Structures are given as structure tokens and as C-alpha cells.
Amino acid sequence: MAPPIAMSTDQIAELIDAYAKAAARVEEAGVHGVEILAGNGYLHSQFLSPVLNQRLDEYGGTFQNRIRFLLETLQAIRTATSSGFALGIRIGDSSDQRILSSEEVNAVAVRVQSEGLIDYLNITHGDYYFHVDRYAGMDQPVGYQLPFSERIGRGITVPKIIIGRYATLDDAEQALRAGDADLVNMVRATIADPMLVVKGREGKASEIRPCIGCNQGCIGGVFAGRMSCTVNPAVGFEATLSEANIAQG
Ligand SMILES: Cc1cc2nc3c(=O)[nH]c(=O)nc-3n(C[C@H](O)[C@H](O)[C@H](O)COP(=O)(O)O)c2cc1C
Ligand code: SF4
Structure with missing residues (x-):
């Protein structure tokens, strides 16, 4: 039985169905894939956390139970979309490793990969409980998330994406050459200069x-x-x- 304040299993099923229907609409609209944000403290990462997930039913407790919501979401999306439609997850650990450790997130990534449920893995770090670690300030170096992404990405063979204060194309190139990832996310860098890639190409x-x-x-x-x-x-x-x-x- 779940505690009274928890989502009911009907609500979980409704949400999974909504994810699947949304992905199908996205494909119908001509987009090539979707990504489930299962990190950064959002709902799926709350289910994954042994600290935040207090459920007593089949969605809480053991690792197999805590990962169930994510597995069912990804399975439903795979069923609702065509085989060529890309599916990825953005996932990361908490800065407080008691909430969600790099090792637990790695186990989740390995599991969804082994079930053929992801075409790539987008790795992040930090959450709403440790807000600043998601977008570190100028006191942190380029690639400040690498120690976490390295642990989370162990055993992953689908393409990996990393992030963390990559401000120039040279910064990103260095990470790619070092084999840290297959792609580098650059969020604030493209707010500061949306012509970043164009200027680099030219x-x-x-x-x-x-x-x-x-x-x-x-x-x-x-x-x-x-x-x-x-x-x-x-x-x-x-x-x-x-x-x-x-x-x-
Ligand atoms: C204005 C802004 C809004 C953001 N919104 C979200 C969000 O809704 N969900 C999320 O997971 N991350 C969000 N992020 C975090 C970024 O995806 C990224 O992880 C973070 O900025 C670190 O990458 P960077 O160093 O390349 O900027 C946001 C970042 C910024 C700057
Ligand atoms: S995107 Fe602009 S406002 Fe945001 S951290 Fe970079 S320079 Fe500062």
C-alpha cells in the first residue's frame, strides 16, 4: 500500500499514458525523437531516489521497484512510436549523494540500456535540493561535472552527452578528443552567444x-x-x- 499522499497507481498509469501519447504526437509532428528528463530532481528521479521515494507498493523500496516508473514510461513511448524514432533520457545524480548517488544512476542507465530503451544517454548533475550545482558559477572550472558523468557513464555504449560550463568550441573539442563523451551540451554558452556554432564553422x-x-x-x-x-x-x-x-x- 502506498502512503496516503503518494500518487495512486491509477495516476501513475495515467501519466505514463500521457508521456506515450505526447511522444506519438511529437513524432507525428515530424520531430525525430524525444528525451525524458529523469534527472535534476524531477519526478522520475524522485521515484529513483531511495530517500525521496517513500512508497510501500511496487513503485518503492527495492531498486527494481524504484526504476519501474521509468522503465514503464520508456516502454510505453517505444510502443507508441516507430522504431526509427530516437528515445533518450537525461539523468544525473544529486549533489547530496545520499539522495541519488552516481553509482545508483549508473545502475539505472545500464539497466535501461540493457533493455534497449534508450538510443543515447544525456548526463547531468545536481537538482533542486542543490540548485547551484546544476549551473555552476564562475568559481567552478570547465567540465566541473566530469567526475560525476564519468561514474554515471561507466558501461554505457550508446552515445553519451555531457555538460558543465563548456563555454567555447575549443572547450567542447577537448572533451570530445579526450573521449569523455560523444556530444557536449552547451546551454549558457548559447545564451551568451547564439551564433557560437556558426562563428566557429566560419x-x-x-x-x-x-x-x-x-x-x-x-x-x-x-x-x-x-x-x-x-x-x-x-x-x-x-x-x-x-x-x-x-x-x-
Ligand atoms: C535559463 C536556464 C533554464 C534552465 N532550465 C532547465 C530546466 O528546465 N530543466 C533542466 O533540467 N535544466 C535546466 N537548466 C540547466 C541546463 O540544462 C544545464 O544543465 C546547466 O545550465 C549547465 O549547463 P551549462 O554550464 O552548459 O549552462 C537551465 C539552465 C538555464 C541557464
Ligand atoms: S548566460 Fe549570460 S547571464 Fe547566464 S551565466 Fe552566462 S554570461 Fe551570465
Whole structure:
């Protein structure tokens, strides 16, 4: 029996069905795949955590029970979409390893991979309980999540994606050459300079405006109700201020 405040099994089934239907709609709309955000403290990672998941039914307790919600979600999406439709998960540990350790997340990743339920693994770190570790500030180095992603990615053979303060294409290239991952996510870097990749391709890397990791405009702005960027005044005003709209003299 689940505790009274827990989601009922009917609600869990309804949610899994909603994920599957949403993925099918995404495919119908012409998109090539979906990703389940099963990390960062969101619902699936709460089910996975032996600390946060207090359920007493088949969705709580043992590892097999805690992973059930994620497995059923991915299975339902596979059934609702075609074989060529990509399915991935974004997953990560908590900065408080008691909540969700790198080793537990690795076990989850290995399990979903062994069941053929993921085409790639997108690795993250930190959650709402340790907010700043998700988007480290300027006190943290490039690749600050690597010690965690290395542990989480052990035994994974599908393509791996990593993240963590990669601000320039050179930073990302270094991680790829070192074999740390197959792809590098760059979130704040592309807020600071949405033309990052274009400039790199055109041999204008020196013109890239790097993210400085201040967190004031982007994440600070989101929580204050209006997103901006300290080094990119066009954020929020792209229609008039983006570089594409500024004539080169
Ligand atoms: C404005 C903003 C919004 C974000 N929103 C989410 C979110 O909704 N869910 C999530 O898992 N991560 C979110 N993130 C975290 C990023 O996906 C990423 O993990 C984090 O910024 C670290 O990567 P970076 O160093 O390349 O920026 C957000 C980050 C920023 C800056
Ligand atoms: S406000 Fe801009 S420069 Fe500062 S962390 Fe966010 S994206 Fe980077």
C-alpha cells in the first residue's frame, strides 16, 4: 500500500499514458525523437531516489521497484512510436549523494540500456535540493561535472552527452578528443552567444562572446520573472537586437 499522499497507481498509469501519447504526437509532428528528463530532481528521479521515494507498493523500496516508473514510461513511448524514432533520457545524480548517488544512476542507465530503451544517454548533475550545482558559477572550472558523468557513464555504449560550463568550441573539442563523451551540451554558452556554432564553422572563433558563468541574467532572471544575459543584451529582444539584425559596418 502506498502512503496516503503518494500518487495512486491509477495516476501513475495515467501519466505514463500521457508521456506515450505526447511522444506519438511529437513524432507525428515530424520531430525525430524525444528525451525524458529523469534527472535534476524531477519526478522520475524522485521515484529513483531511495530517500525521496517513500512508497510501500511496487513503485518503492527495492531498486527494481524504484526504476519501474521509468522503465514503464520508456516502454510505453517505444510502443507508441516507430522504431526509427530516437528515445533518450537525461539523468544525473544529486549533489547530496545520499539522495541519488552516481553509482545508483549508473545502475539505472545500464539497466535501461540493457533493455534497449534508450538510443543515447544525456548526463547531468545536481537538482533542486542543490540548485547551484546544476549551473555552476564562475568559481567552478570547465567540465566541473566530469567526475560525476564519468561514474554515471561507466558501461554505457550508446552515445553519451555531457555538460558543465563548456563555454567555447575549443572547450567542447577537448572533451570530445579526450573521449569523455560523444556530444557536449552547451546551454549558457548559447545564451551568451547564439551564433557560437556558426562563428566557429566560419573560422571566427575569436568573435565568440563567451558565457562568464555569472548566473545573473539567465537563471537569476528566470527566477526574477524576466530572463536576460549579462554579456548578451539581445536576450529577450532577439527580434530587434540580435546580431543577425545588426548591419556590419
Ligand atoms: C535559463 C536556464 C533554464 C534552465 N532550465 C532547465 C530546466 O528546465 N530543466 C533542466 O533540467 N535544466 C535546466 N537548466 C540547466 C541546463 O540544462 C544545464 O544543465 C546547466 O545550465 C549547465 O549547463 P551549462 O554550464 O552548459 O549552462 C537551465 C539552465 C538555464 C541557464
Ligand atoms: S547571464 Fe549570460 S554570461 Fe551570465 S551565466 Fe547566464 S548566460 Fe552566462
